[in-house]
Amino acid sequence: MKILITGSGGQLGNELISILKTGKSEIGEIDKSLLGAEVLAIDVDTLDITKQDETVSFIKENRPDVIINCAAATNVDGCESNSDLAFKVNAEGVKNLAIGAKSVGAKLVQVSTDYVFSGEGDRPYLETDPINPQSVYGRSKAKGEEYATKENDKTFIVRTAWLYGYIGKNFVKTVRRVLREKGGMSVVNDQIGNPTNANDLAHHILKLIPTKEYGIYHCTGEGECSWYDFAAKIAELSGFKGAVKPCTTSWYNTTYNVPTKRPSYSSLENAHLKETVGNEMRNWEEAIEEYIKNVKD
Numbered sequence: 186m187k188i189l190i191t192g193s194g195g196q197l198g199n200e201l202i203s204i205l206k207t208g209k210s211e212i213g214e215i216d217k218s219l220l221g222a223e224v225l226a227i228d229v230d231t232l233d234i235t236k237q238d239e240t241v242s243f244i245k246e247n248r249p250d251v252i253i254n255c256a257a258a259t260n261v262d263g264c265e266s267n268s269d270l271a272f273k274v275n276a277e278g279v280k281n282l283a284i285g286a287k288s289v290g291a292k293l294v295q296v297s298t299d300y301v302f303s304g305e306g307d308r309p310y311l312e313t314d315p316i317n318p319q320s321v322y323g324r325s326k327a328k329g330e331e332y333a334t335k336e337n338d339k340t341f342i343v344r345t346a347w348l349y350g351y352i353g354k355n356f357v358k359t360v361r362r363v364l365r366e367k368g369g370m371s372v373v374n375d376q377i378g379n380p381t382n383a384n385d386l387a388h389h390i391l392k393l394i395p396t397k398e399y400g401i402y403h404c405t406g407e408g409e410c411s412w413y414d415f416a417a418k419i420a421e422l423s424g425f426k427g428a429v430k431p432c433t434t435s436w437y438n439t440t441y442n443v444p445t446k447r448p449s450y451s452s453l454e455n456a457h458l459k460e461t462v463g464n465e466m467r468n469w470e471e472a473i474e475e476y477i478k479n480v481k482d
């Protein structure tokens with residue numbers, strides 16, 4: 186099997202590469218059919234997915250069996266101020282990959298986000314719930330989902346949230362850095378979601394790809410919490426117990442001039458995983474504990 190990973194230098198891309206290399210994730214071993222798979226891992230310096238002709242030609246030349254698209258414009262506030270770029274990468278780029286995938290009969294995994302929902306729910310969102318994105322990032326990712334499914338019927342849409350991996354920037358590393366530099370911080374206590382270890386997400390993407398169970402999947406850490414709860418746990422595990430204080434979104438947004446509306450409740454239920462390949466996502470507290478033991482900075 187030949188697997189093309191786009192955006193491979195990012196958080197998720199790095200976890201996929203490492204699991205495919207060793208044959209196991211932090212959860213367990215991967216499907217035998219993936220052992221010895223040929224992995225073609227590329228990033229924007231090799232292929233800019235916004236360029237349609239180059240993207241389709243690249244796929245036709247390399248003829249992967251599966252494309253896992255980890256490439257995205259992920260800076261939520263950056264997307265809000267540069268909507269052209271957001272739609273180019275998160276929507277048009279995905280369309281280009283889906284057209285390429287279709288041309289060689291490849292499966293496509295398009296990674297998406299909780300931001301496709303309104304974020305005003307009062308129970309975890311199911312894959313069947315209607316979307317209603319409230320930000321440029323959310324709208325561009327929703328368009329990407331639409332293109333991926335429309336252009337290639339062999340598509341898995343995998344929505345995740347609050348992602349942290351060993352390589353790259355994320356909330357966990359930011360909290361640890363701020364605590365090291367300043368000794369304390371305030372974090373919002375009225376936005377609820379699911380912290381997700383990128384290694385766990387990668388494990389489940391690799392469970393899906395040998396199957397033909399195409400469709401939309403939610404794949405987030407089990408259990409839900411606020412950003413404050415998450416930061417307080419990170420602080421405790423990093424030797425800064427009690428250094429994080431709760432605050433409200435309204436105070437935080439005014440104080441730090443935040444331009445993008447964040448979901449107040451965007452927990453996802455991993456319902457489709459449970460029905461198909463199984464949901465082995467770890468509880469968020471268990472997953473962050475192992476991450477803090479292993480992370481290098």
Ligand SMILES: NC(=O)c1ccc[n+]([C@@H]2O[C@H](COP(=O)([O-])OP(=O)(O)OC[C@H]3O[C@@H](n4cnc5c(N)ncnc54)[C@H](OP(=O)(O)O)[C@@H]3O)[C@@H](O)[C@H]2O)c1
Nearest residue numbers: 192194195196197229233234256257259296298345346348
């Ligand atoms: N991070 C989160 O909390 C989160 C939450 C929900 C969903 N997701 C989704 O999960 C997926 C993986 O996220 P991640 O955190 O691993 O992302 P990431 O670390 O930001 O990595 C994204 C990668 O895509 C590359 N890229 C950007 N524009 C590109 C282009 N035009 N062509 C090719 N590559 C391009 C980036 O390169 P440069 O660094 O050089 O720009 C980077 O290597 C994304 O689809 C994201 O939307 C993430």
